[in-house]
Amino acid sequence: MDQLIQIQDLTFTYPAQQQPVLKDINLTVNHGDFIVIAGDTGSGKTTLLNHLKKELIPAGETTGDVLINGKPIKTLSQLDSAQTVGYVAQNPQTQPIMSTVIEELAFPLENVGCPSNEIERRIAELSNYLGLDQLLDRQISELSGGQLQLANLASVLILRPKIILLDEPTSQLDPLTTQHFFEVLRRVHEELGITIILSEHHLSIALSLANRMLLIQHQTITFDGPPTEGIKLMGNDERLGYFIPPVSQVFLAGKRHLDDLPISVAAGQRAIRKDRIHFKPTTALTQSPIQRPANVILKAKNIQFSFDRQKNVVDHLDLNVHQGDWLAIIGKNGAGKSTLLNLLTGLRTPQHGKVYFNQKVVWKIPTPQRIKSLSFLSQTPTLQFRSGSVYEQLTIQARELALDHPQSRINAIVDQLKLQSILKHNPFDISGGQQQLLGLAIALLAKPTLLILDEPTKGLDPFTKNFVGNILKQVQQAGTTIIMASHDMGFCATFADHCAFMFDGHINTYLPTRNFFTHNFFFTTSINRLVRNQVPEAMLARDIELNNASNG
Amino acid sequence: MRQIPIKMTFFFQLHPIIATIFFGELIVLTMLFNHVAVALTGIVSLMIINVFYLGRHAAWQQLKFNGVLFFMIVFFNVLLNQKFSPFLWKVSTGFFTFKLSYPALLYGITMGIMLTEMLMTFALLNTILTANKLIYVFAPITPKLALLVTISFNLVRDLIKRFGQLLLLQKTRNLDTTTGSLPTRLKKILSLFQILLEDSLSSAMETANLMDARGFGAAKRTHYRSYRFNPTDWFFLMVTTAAFALLLFVRINAMGWTNSVADFNTILFTGDLYPMVLLGSFTLMPLIAEGVYHLWTN
Numbered sequence: 001m002d003q004l005i006q007i008q009d010l011t012f013t014y015p016a017q018q019q020p021v022l023k024d025i026n027l028t029v030n031h032g033d034f035i036v037i038a039g040d041t042g043s044g045k046t047t048l049l050n051h052l053k054k055e056l057i058p059a060g061e062t063t064g065d066v067l068i069n070g071k072p073i074k075t076l077s078q079l080d081s082a083q084t085v086g087y088v089a090q091n092p093q094t095q096p097i098m099s100t101v102i103e104e105l106a107f108p109l110e111n112v113g114c115p116s117n118e119i120e121r122r123i124a125e126l127s128n129y130l131g132l133d134q135l136l137d138r139q140i141s142e143l144s145g146g147q148l149q150l151a152n153l154a155s156v157l158i159l160r161p162k163i164i165l166l167d168e169p170t171s172q173l174d175p176l177t178t179q180h181f182f183e184v185l186r187r188v189h190e191e192l193g194i195t196i197i198l199s200e201h202h203l204s205i206a207l208s209l210a211n212r213m214l215l216i217q218h219q220t221i222t223f224d225g226p227p228t229e230g231i232k233l234m235g236n237d238e239r240l241g242y243f244i245p246p247v248s249q250v251f252l253a254g255k256r257h258l259d260d261l262p263i264s265v266a267a268g269q270r271a272i273r274k275d276r277i278h279f280k281p282t283t284a285l286t287q288s289p290i291q292r293p294a295n296v297i298l299k300a301k302n303i304q305f306s307f308d309r310q311k312n313v314v315d316h317l318d319l320n321v322h323q324g325d326w327l328a329i330i331g332k333n334g335a336g337k338s339t340l341l342n343l344l345t346g347l348r349t350p351q352h353g354k355v356y357f358n359q360k361v362v363w364k365i366p367t368p369q370r371i372k373s374l375s376f377l378s379q380t381p382t383l384q385f386r387s388g389s390v391y392e393q394l395t396i397q398a399r400e401l402a403l404d405h406p407q408s409r410i411n412a413i414v415d416q417l418k419l420q421s422i423l424k425h426n427p428f429d430i431s432g433g434q435q436q437l438l439g440l441a442i443a444l445l446a447k448p449t450l451l452i453l454d455e456p457t458k459g460l461d462p463f464t465k466n467f468v469g470n471i472l473k474q475v476q477q478a479g480t481t482i483i484m485a486s487h488d489m490g491f492c493a494t495f496a497d498h499c500a501f502m503f504d505g506h507i508n509t510y511l512p513t514r515n516f517f518t519h520n521f522f523f524t525t526s527i528n529r530l531v532r533n534q535v536p537e538a539m540l541a542r543d544i545e546l547n548n549a550s551n552g
Numbered sequence: 553m554r555q556i557p558i559k560m561t562f563f564f565q566l567h568p569i570i571a572t573i574f575f576g577e578l579i580v581l582t583m584l585f586n587h588v589a590v591a592l593t594g595i596v597s598l599m600i601i602n603v604f605y606l607g608r609h610a611a612w613q614q615l616k617f618n619g620v621l622f623f624m625i626v627f628f629n630v631l632l633n634q635k636f637s638p639f640l641w642k643v644s645t646g647f648f649t650f651k652l653s654y655p656a657l658l659y660g661i662t663m664g665i666m667l668t669e670m671l672m673t674f675a676l677l678n679t680i681l682t683a684n685k686l687i688y689v690f691a692p693i694t695p696k697l698a699l700l701v702t703i704s705f706n707l708v709r710d711l712i713k714r715f716g717q718l719l720l721l722q723k724t725r726n727l728d729t730t731t732g733s734l735p736t737r738l739k740k741i742l743s744l745f746q747i748l749l750e751d752s753l754s755s756a757m758e759t760a761n762l763m764d765a766r767g768f769g770a771a772k773r774t775h776y777r778s779y780r781f782n783p784t785d786w787f788f789l790m791v792t793t794a795a796f797a798l799l800l801f802v803r804i805n806a807m808g809w810t811n812s813v814a815d816f817n818t819i820l821f822t823g824d825l826y827p828m829v830l831l832g833s834f835t836l837m838p839l840i841a842e843g844v845y846h847l848w849t850n
Contacts, residue, residue: 053765055761055764055765056761056765077770078764078767078769078770079767079770079771081765081767081770082765082766082767082770083767086765087762087765089758089762091758093755094755094758094759094762095759095762097683097759097762097763098682098683098684099682099683099684100682102776103682103683103684103776106684106776106777107684107766107768108766108767109774109776110687110773110774110775110776111766111767111768111769111770111771111773112767112770112771113771113772113773113774114774115774116774116775116776116777116778119774119776120776123776155766156766159766159767308609309609342720345724347720347721347723347724348720366731367723367726367728367731368726371723371724371725371726375724376721376724378721378724380717380721382747382751383714383717383718383721383722383747383751384721384722384724384725385747386722386725386727386743386747387743387746387747387750396725397725400725400726401726428750428751428754442725443724
């Protein structure tokens with residue numbers, strides 16, 4: 001029998017909710033499948049994944065059955081469950097329990113009663129296989145986001161499960177680390193034959209590895225089949241159209257290679273060579289960018305900052321940001337981007353150097369005055385929330401800002417960010433994407449002249465990301481300067497005016513967005529990688545079109 | 553002096569059960585003597601071993617944090633307790649008279665030191681008894697207790713980290729704990745605790761579920777690191793337990809302890825020397841053992 005998991009008529013409703021989040025789900029997963037679950041934020045992807053792991057089934061009303069190897073999941077012993085199904089969570093920080101990597105790898109084996117010599121053998125084998133052998137004695141707290149997520153995967157893999165479930169495992173990783181993580185997943189799937197089911201918003205890499213794609217819409221599975229077919233189907237939906245990987249978008253728009261739709265850059269380049277496809281720049285690309293006046297609104301001068309006085313996280317950094325600009329700061333996890341934003345916001349004071357906002361030293365501006373013109377959204381918006389409902393978050397901030405017409409401003413922001421349905425909710429109970437939107441609403445309430453954002457698209461699905469990008473563009477056009485740190489190359493390429501790379505504690509490669517991406521080789525968009533030989537200045541699907549004159 | 557890597561120290565390599573017993577005894581001893589001289593002996597000894605095992609920087613940071621609590625305890629003691637003579641200083645402003653009572657000052661200092669000792673002991677415990685050692689010690693008794701202990705340690709670590717971030721980020725909501733009068737600042741800090749608990753508890757619950765998902769409590773636990781009792785472990789246990797028994801004996805004989813605040817009129821009482829020598833020796837025992845261990849190197 002090839003069937004590993006069977007879900008029969010699964011319906012699930014969270015407590016105190018009227019509508020089910022999952023309805024009439026029927027699914028069969030076979031041994032060796034690599035399944036990607038796609039869908040909007042809040043569509044039930046995580047809830048579905050959690051129903052496949054006995055210990056993580058959420059509280060609520062469930063009907064229907066989930067069978068693993070023909071046995072109802074609820075009858076699996078904890079031991080069987082641990083050794084059959086592994087789970088990697090979205091936030092890499094929540095899983096580790098021990099202090100070092102080696103202890104973290106030993107932890108699940110100790111739990112299932114593995115003898116000491118067997119534990120040692122498995123750790124030695126797996127750590128060498130995944131390239132973690134040099135990290136074994138490192139403290140968990142010292143690992144970068146990517147290393148930590150790899151350690152989390154290893155800690156699950158060491159039990160040799162038949163299935164691994166992953167819930168948006170790369171949502172907090174930079175693009176290169178994401179690629180490395182997926183490369184490890186590919187090896188785990190191909191070389192070990194382990195069944196993988198993962199939920200993901202960034203489909204480019206994930207779908208190129210998958211043999212099946214599930215689409216969740218309207219509380220149920222609306223598509224189950226090959227990824228290329230699923231992508232074509234998404235093209236018919238206004239929201240899901242944003243989920244289509246950029247490489248596939250290019251071929252769909254040109255109606256080329258539809259039978260074997262390329263998803264990855266490599267597949268796209270193979271298709272281009274095979275069919276001798278030629279692209280040309282679109283008119284959007286040939287238009288020159290709008291020049292803006294060049295008053296410096298924020299100036300960082302030779303700033304240095306260290307947490308432990310041993311190593312500078314920000315080192316001799318200079319930065320001038322012009323009024324009306326949108327600057328994206330790009331860099332690997334742990335490059336110091338968030339620390340830099342804290343310094344620019346005046347939340348931290350550098351040990352050396354100065355940061356001037358409108359010619360005043362930023363940390364010397366009294367807080368009540370500063371928040372009226374400078375807003376900040378951190379990458380953990382919950383830490384900026386106060387107690388009370390979503391609506392109260394806004395009223396409290398309006399009061400602190402001493403707004404002239406607080407109610408009309410709150411109403412405008414609620415309408416703009418479409419927060420009506422969650423106004424009475426506790427902000428700690430809403431989804432990560434909704435928390436991000438609420439954080440943005442709080443930040444925008446002041447109509448700031450400078451808006452600083454740390455990973456503003458974290459946890460957002462592609463449609464909501466585009467929605468947020470458009471709102472921020474309107475805010476920028478109304479006169480606000482935006483500085484953001486982001487791992488999302490597509491978002492930066494679509495919306496930012498300038499991009500800069502942060503490395504070794506300082507900013508380099510501060511260039512207009514198009515120059516930045518077209519001069520980079522690794523930190524660039526998939527479209528630039530796809531067609532850099534034909535249209536070197538292209539970075540988005542909208543920048544290129546088929547050159548019909550030369551295509552056969 | 554270059555710090556020895558913690559994993560290379562005798563104390564870190566001590567059998568987890570022996571280390572747990574030592575810390576249990578040390579925690580009891582921090583509450584057993586309330587004379588200033590004895591408490592001072594305890595804190596100086598703890599400071600020495602914390603500098604050795606945690607490093608100068610970490611020990612200093614911790615001392616700064618503990619110093620705030622120490623001064624708060626002393627302040628409230630002298631403020632709320634003004635009836636015992638002798639008085640060191642008096643001041644009257646209209647209806648209010650403040651008398652600085654010498655016994656209240658000494659009692660406040662002792663209480664402050666005892667709390668600081670406790671915090672320093674926990675900081676050292678956190679370094680020596682890592683999560684896997686705690687699970688090794690507590691899991692055979694009850695896996696749920698081990699889970700609770702491990703999560704509690706993680707929760708405290710997480711709480712401290714998040715609280716720092718919260719203090720920073722709440723400035724964007726005009727909640728700045730670095731400005732205003734002391735009562736205003738305290739009020740602001742208290743208002744942050746609700747947010748902190750809500751945020752950290754949900755994260756701790758997720759961690760607990762993921763522990764379960766990786767088979768925690770599914771079977772009788774084995775241990776990757778097989779801790780074997782060495783003769784040095786038994787020797788350390790014998791010496792420290794003997795010192796602990798002697799300290800209990802001197803405490804039963806009312807040395808190092810005074811019941812009434814009114815009697816706190818000197819720093820050094822008769823008979824304090826015994827608990828001072830014993831407590832100092834007990835607390836510094838890991839360091840003494842460290843020296844012997846390194847002398848024994850081939």
